[in-house]
Amino acid sequence: MKRLSGHILLLSALLLFCSNPVDEPGRRSSGCTVFTSPDAPFSDPPSTASIRYIITIPDTVHTSPLFTCIINSGYRFLLPVHYADNPLQQTNGPVVRDLHITDHDGQTIQPSFTTVTVGPQTNTEMILPDDVAYPVTVTYSIDFSTFIPEDDSKSMPATFCNDTAFFFTGAHCFIIPEISLSLADLWRTPLQSEIVIHKNPVVKVFGIPGTAFSCPTLYELLFLQFSHGAPVLTCGNGGGVDFIFTNFTATPWSAGLADSTAGLFAMVLDTLSRTYGSFSHYAIDPLPYTLAVYTLWGALEGTFGFAVREPFEGTDGRFCEILAHEALHHFIGIRCGDLDDPWWKEAAAAYLGLETAVNLGQYDKESFRSRMTARFYAADSLRFRRALSDPWLRDHMFSEVLYNIAYDRGGQIMMLLDDRIRTGSGGTFTLHNAVAALCARFAGRGFSRNDFMQVCSEFGAQGVDSVFAVYVDRSDTVPTPETLMSAFNRIDSLAAW
Numbered sequence: 001m002k003r004l005s006g007h008i009l010l011l012s013a014l015l016l017f018c019s020n021p022v023d024e025p026g027r028r029s030s031g032c033t034v035f036t037s038p039d040a041p042f043s044d045p046p047s048t049a050s051i052r053y054i055i056t057i058p059d060t061v062h063t064s065p066l067f068t069c070i071i072n073s074g075y076r077f078l079l080p081v082h083y084a085d086n087p088l089q090q091t092n093g094p095v096v097r098d099l100h101i102t103d104h105d106g107q108t109i110q111p112s113f114t115t116v117t118v119g120p121q122t123n124t125e126m127i128l129p130d131d132v133a134y135p136v137t138v139t140y141s142i143d144f145s146t147f148i149p150e151d152d153s154k155s156m157p158a159t160f161c162n163d164t165a166f167f168f169t170g171a172h173c174f175i176i177p178e179i180s181l182s183l184a185d186l187w188r189t190p191l192q193s194e195i196v197i198h199k200n201p202v203v204k205v206f207g208i209p210g211t212a213f214s215c216p217t218l219y220e221l222l223f224l225q226f227s228h229g230a231p232v233l234t235c236g237n238g239g240g241v242d243f244i245f246t247n248f249t250a251t252p253w254s255a256g257l258a259d260s261t262a263g264l265f266a267m268v269l270d271t272l273s274r275t276y277g278s279f280s281h282y283a284i285d286p287l288p289y290t291l292a293v294y295t296l297w298g299a300l301e302g303t304f305g306f307a308v309r310e311p312f313e314g315t316d317g318r319f320c321e322i323l324a325h326e327a328l329h330h331f332i333g334i335r336c337g338d339l340d341d342p343w344w345k346e347a348a349a350a351y352l353g354l355e356t357a358v359n360l361g362q363y364d365k366e367s368f369r370s371r372m373t374a375r376f377y378a379a380d381s382l383r384f385r386r387a388l389s390d391p392w393l394r395d396h397m398f399s400e401v402l403y404n405i406a407y408d409r410g411g412q413i414m415m416l417l418d419d420r421i422r423t424g425s426g427g428t429f430t431l432h433n434a435v436a437a438l439c440a441r442f443a444g445r446g447f448s449r450n451d452f453m454q455v456c457s458e459f460g461a462q463g464v465d466s467v468f469a470v471y472v473d474r475s476d477t478v479p480t481p482e483t484l485m486s487a488f489n490r491i492d493s494l495a496a497w
C-alpha cells in the first residue's frame with residue numbers, strides 16, 4: 001500500500017494484511033508481551049521553550065512565505081520536517097532554503113549542523129555557537145520542489161503550492177527548539193510562542209486565528225494548517241465558531257452539496273461543543289475554522305481546522321464520521337494528549353467520531369454494530385501482535401502499516417470503556433463526558449494513563465484497570481465478538497443509540 005498522508009479512517013482494503021502473518025525481523029514470532037507504562041514520562045521536569053515567529057505572506061502565492069524566527073535562548077533547534085504523530089510527506093532534499101542567522105548585533109552567525117532522530121524521522125539539527133549573543137534572528141523560506149508529490153489523487157500533499165494556492169502544515173515549515181528527542185517530552189513541554197502574520201490586507205490566509213496568536217505546546221504549532229488562494233466552497237457557523245470549506249480539488253460543489261455539507265458540519269460542531277466546549281479558545285480575531293478539501297481518502301487533523309476528503313453526493317455516512325473524528329481531534333490529541341499511551345488519540349477519536357455520526361442519524365446503526373462487534377480482523381496476524389500501550393507503536397504504526405491496531409482494535413476497547421462508564425453511572429455519563437473532562441483538565445499538556453483511568457472511574461466506570469490489563473497492555477488479546485456484543489447491547493439498552 002502506498003504511504004498514507006494524515007491519519008486515515010481506514011478502509012477495508014487493508015484486510016489483505018490478515019492473510020499475510022509475516023513476523024518482523026527482530027521480533028518474537030509468538031507469545032505475548034505485557035507492557036506496564038510509567039505514570040510519569042519525564043525523567044526531569046521539562047523546561048519551558050520560547051520562540052517567536054513572523055511569517056511574511058507574499059502577495060503572489062507561487063513563492064514561499066518568508067519565515068523569521070526570533071530566538072532568545074537555547075542552542076539546539078530542529079529544522080523541518082518534523083514527525084507530529086502522523087505520517088510525513090517524503091522529501092528529496094533540504095526543505096529549508098536561504099537560511100540566514102544573525103545575532104544581537106546583526107552579525108552573521110554560522111551554526112553547525114548534524115542529524116538526530118525523533119520518532120521515525122531523521123531531522124537536521126542546527127546548533128548555535130556557545131557564545132552567541134541573543135536574540136538570534138533566523139530567516140528562511142521553504143523549498144517547495146523538495147516535497148515529492150503523491151503518486152495520484154489518493155492522498156494529500158501535506159505542503160502544497162502552485163501559482164494560485166498554498167497549503168502548509170506547521171510540521172513542514174517551523175524550526176523548533178530541540179527540547180528533547182523523546183516525542184512525549186517534545187510535544188508536551190510548555191511553549192511560550194508568538195506567531196505574527198505580515199501580509200497585504202487583501203490577502204486572505206485561512207486556518208489560523210487572526211494575524212497574531214500563540215500556541216501553548218509544540219503540538220499545536222506543528223499541527224497548524226494554513227492556506228491561501230483556494231476558493232471557498234461553503235461556510236457556516238456551529239459550536240460558536242464560523243467555519244469555511246476551501247477547495248483544493250478541481251471539482252466545484254453543487255449548491256445542494258454545499259448547503260448539505262455546511263449544515264452537516266454545523267450539526268457536528270454544535271453537538272460536540274455541548275460536551276467539549278468552544279472550538280475557538282485562542283481566537284483573537286474570529287477564526288474561521290477551516291476545512292481544506294482535498295482529493296484524499298481520509299483526513300488530517302489540524303489545530304484550527306483540518307484537511308478532509310471530498311464528500312460523496314447523496315448518502316455518505318462515513319463523511320459525517322470523518323468530520324466528527326477530526327473535529328474531536330481539536331481536543332483529543334492536539335489540545336490535550338497522552339504521555340505514554342500512543343493509541344489513545346486515534347482510538348478515542350475513532351470510536352467517539354463514529355458514535356457521534358450514529359447519534360446524529362448519519363451512520364447506519366446496524367453497520368455500526370457490525371464494525372464494533374466483529375473480531376479484530378488482524379487478530380491472527382503475528383505482525384499485529386502489539387500491545388496498544390506499546391510505545392513502539394507511536395513511532396511505527398504508520399510506517400509499518402499497523403495503524404489499525406489503534407483505530408480498529410483501540411476503537412473497540414474504547415467501546416468497552418464506554419460500557420463501563422454508562423453501566424456504572426446508570427446511563428448518566430458516557431465516554432464523551434470522561435474524555436471531555438480529561439481534555440479540559442489537561443488542556444495544553446499531557447495526561448498519564450493513570451489520569452485517564454482515574455477520570456473514567458470518576459464518571460462511574462468500575463474495573464477499568466482490568467480492561468487495561470487484559471486488552472491494552474497485552475499484545476495477544478482481542479475482545480471476542482461475544483464480549484463486544486454484550487457491551488454493545490448493554491449500551492444500547494440504555495437508549496444510547
Ligand SMILES: [Zn+2]
Nearest residue numbers: 007325346349
Ligand atoms: Zn484521527
